[in-house]
Amino acid sequence: MKSDAIKIPSQDFDIEQIANSGQCFRIRKVSSDTWNVSAFGHTLNVRKNGAGEHILECSTDEYREIWQDYFDAQCDYGAIKDSIRAARDPYLIAAVDYGYGIRILRQDLWETIVTFIISQQNNIPRIKRIISKLCDGVNFPDPETLAKYSEADLEAIGLGYRAKYLVEISRAVLSGELSLSELKKMNYADAVSCLKQFNGIGDKVANCIALYGLHKTESFPIDVWMKRIINNRYSGHFNTDRFTGYAGVVQQYMFFYERHLSGK
DNA sequence: GGCCAGGACCTTA
């Protein structure tokens, strides 16, 4: 372990909940109390100690350069949770209480695009396996690297019918048809409609990319779990107007809690 | 062994 380390109180931060919240696929449990995180070409061990703290095993410089932003550490999730509780919605209060340590990570945009194209009609353990095969150690393949693969190469990894989507979008980035830097400048609505122009990105995947890759926290992705919640617990309509600007965070608590209730 | 998975897309009507 490195001598330098960062401590984060566990009040609004739980690495295990984050790892299992379905927004990221490169955090893995390496021992009973430690998780390994890969992002932006770096890797980090995060350990829960017995004192209600998380220990990030990295230097202060690396924390400031990479992990502070990645974990959205500047954001006060306690305040967000208070705002959600103020809506007096019993299900949401229970969801926030259960998933108290969840955060919306600020992930790499390209990685988020690729992983959420892979995620469609797929289950989380398998998504993790495929992405692990796609990566070279801690390095996620950039568009140039991914574009070198043929559809057959990608199908051999287990991508199935999604292989051609990845080939296409890798080439779109290389040709400039899709500019990641321009995407980062767009507002939520423009970013979603831009993303949906590409094969394999529909409404749900575009919203996930907006939320996890562009940190558009007003984005509210609706997958099969969210549909189930809205239909079974909210009579088919969920009003996000109550949570202007942070509906995506609400969505994350709901998703995580409902899967828990279902034993997943 | 059948159902399901953080859906998208195409064809019909």
Added chain:
DNA sequence: TAAGGTCATGGC
């Protein structure tokens, strides 16, 4: 606009 079929693969 809405409904229904199809798409790969493997977890459970």
